[in-house]
Amino acid sequence: MRPTRQTSVRRWGVVLAIALLTVCASARLGQAQSVWELTPYKIGLLVAVDPTAGLGERLQQELPTALVGQIEMGVGAAWDTQLLKLTPPLRYRITGNLEGLTPEDLDKKALACDKIFFVSVGRGPKGWQVRARELDGRTQIFGPIITRPVGQTAKIRDAAFDALVDAFVPLAMITQTRGNKSILRLRAGELPIRDASIGQVKLGDVFWPIVRYCTRTGEIRKIEPSHWTYLFVEKIDETALECQVHTAIASSMSGRRRGRVEPLALLVRPQGETTKIFLRSRTEPPRPLVGYAIYARSPLDDPRNKNRTFLGRTDVDGSFVVEPGRTTLRLLDVRHGGGLLGRLPVVPGFTEVETGNVRNDDTRMAAEAYTNSVQEQLIDTVTRRKILIGRARKQLKEKAFEKVEETREQIEELPTQDDILRELGQQQIKLRSDNTFMQKQIDSMFDRTKVMVTKFLDRQSIEALKEDITNARTGKRRAPPAASQKPAKKPAAKK
Numbered sequence: 001m002r003p004t005r006q007t008s009v010r011r012w013g014v015v016l017a018i019a020l021l022t023v024c025a026s027a028r029l030g031q032a033q034s035v036w037e038l039t040p041y042k043i044g045l046l047v048a049v050d051p052t053a054g055l056g057e058r059l060q061q062e063l064p065t066a067l068v069g070q071i072e073m074g075v076g077a078a079w080d081t082q083l084l085k086l087t088p089p090l091r092y093r094i095t096g097n098l099e100g101l102t103p104e105d106l107d108k109k110a111l112a113c114d115k116i117f118f119v120s121v122g123r124g125p126k127g128w129q130v131r132a133r134e135l136d137g138r139t140q141i142f143g144p145i146i147t148r149p150v151g152q153t154a155k156i157r158d159a160a161f162d163a164l165v166d167a168f169v170p171l172a173m174i175t176q177t178r179g180n181k182s183i184l185r186l187r188a189g190e191l192p193i194r195d196a197s198i199g200q201v202k203l204g205d206v207f208w209p210i211v212r213y214c215t216r217t218g219e220i221r222k223i224e225p226s227h228w229t230y231l232f233v234e235k236i237d238e239t240a241l242e243c244q245v246h247t248a249i250a251s252s253m254s255g256r257r258r259g260r261v262e263p264l265a266l267l268v269r270p271q272g273e274t275t276k277i278f279l280r281s282r283t284e285p286p287r288p289l290v291g292y293a294i295y296a297r298s299p300l301d302d303p304r305n306k307n308r309t310f311l312g313r314t315d316v317d318g319s320f321v322v323e324p325g326r327t328t329l330r331l332l333d334v335r336h337g338g339g340l341l342g343r344l345p346v347v348p349g350f351t352e353v354e355t356g357n358v359r360n361d362d363t364r365m366a367a368e369a370y371t372n373s374v375q376e377q378l379i380d381t382v383t384r385r386k387i388l389i390g391r392a393r394k395q396l397k398e399k400a401f402e403k404v405e406e407t408r409e410q411i412e413e414l415p416t417q418d419d420i421l422r423e424l425g426q427q428q429i430k431l432r433s434d435n436t437f438m439q440k441q442i443d444s445m446f447d448r449t450k451v452m453v454t455k456f457l458d459r460q461s462i463e464a465l466k467e468d469i470t471n472a473r474t475g476k477r478r479a480p481p482a483a484s485q486k487p488a489k490k491p492a493a494k495k
Contacts, residue, residue, distance in 0.1 A: 050122035189239030270349030288318030
């Protein structure tokens with residue numbers, strides 16, 4: 001049926017509407033990215049001077065305002081800083097237990113900031129010390145504590161500013177992820193910073209992805225840090241960062257998300273030297289994996305290159321310590337018995353302790369050890385049986401029937417095909433794995449061993465020897481085996 005003019009107009013109308021929606025969606029995405037990069041960080045500042053430090057209340061009154069002015073001079077338009085209300089309980093928490101602060105210690109106004117900085121001034125080992133810590137408002141994740149010793153009170157303000165900017169952790173939005181590549185855009189990335197070293201991102205830096213879920217009213221519904229997942233910066237194009245995704249979890253960056261979702265990432269700045277990792281099995285309950293080999297490589301290495309740096313083996317508690325390498329991120333291979341069981345990306349010093357769950361290879365190793373022992377037993381049995389059969393035939397030729405009978409009894413004492421196959425079946429039932437891939441490997445080992453037993457340990461040679469002994473005693477000859485008939489050739493196809 002030929003379309004009418006009215007139908008054609010409707011179709012063109014639909015096409016035009018889809019095109020306009022696509023253009024508008026692209027424009028909104030580009031506008032959102034532009035707003036993100038042109039919007040300064042909303043900074044909330046809390047400065048607390050320990051009343052027992054002997055510095056006086058004047059410093060408590062003057063230092064916060066002085067820090068705001070120094071931020072405006074040193075940072076510029078990228079930070080929009082405001083002082084937050086410091087209540088007496090919060091002052092006590094900041095000066096006495098900066099490590100124990102939680103987002104619940106702050107009110108809604110403070111948590112509405114992009115970054116909240118806590119600055120504590122108190123007594124130190126040699127005079128005074130300034131401590132600073134950041135709370136990222138969007139992810140509600142605390143950064144490390146930065147400490148600066150101060151010998152003179154006149155230098156407290158400069159030390160506080162240095163600690164504060166060192167505690168700053170740049171925030172980025174993940175705008176695109178395809179395969180193992182992600183594009184990141186920095187918050188306030190297009191705004192100038194007077195001191196370029198503040199929040200600077202370099203090639204080889206590492207970001208930690210965090211997904212934030214919000215309600216329709218903008219309130220945080222859930223925050224999910226991506227475990228065992230890091231983004232390695234490979235290319236910097238103005239405010240866009242091209243990163244390679246390294247993860248131990250296949251679906252960590254590729255899962256489909258619905259609703260109001262913000263895929264974010266924080267720059268990783270390790271403060272420690274090493275990270276201790278405990279390897280545990282994926283079974284319930286988890287068990288420590290002892291004696292597993294750990295190899296490492298850099299993200300800059302060609303993954304096709306099989307050369308890896310051997311770090312050692314896990315201890316009796318399944319732990320091992322990862323030290324820094326030539327890049328911030330290290331990629332670990334967990335191996336056992338020559339098989340690769342898992343890959344773990346690690347930033348040494350970012351966390352003190354991590355727990356990695358990988359496949360338990362003990363069952364597969366036990367199956368491999370058992371089938372290897374059966375194969376060795378098979379070789380020994382086949383060799384001994386061949387020697388004894390040869391000896392029996394020689395004795396039979398000499399008509400030493402008593403010796404022949406003794407040799408035959410020795411042959412009968414050897415393990416038979418049925419004996420070994422029965423034992424193999426019983427052990428295969430015992431050595432079971434919850435992992436499907438691991439179970440396939442175990443079954444393959446047993447199947448190969450069964451084929452070898454069936455092929456090399458048949459009863460035909462023993463039955464032939466028994467028949468020859470009987471015939472030699474009775475004076476009969478064993479009938480030759482029937483000649484196998486060759487299959488008729490197929491007629492050649494006519495050309």
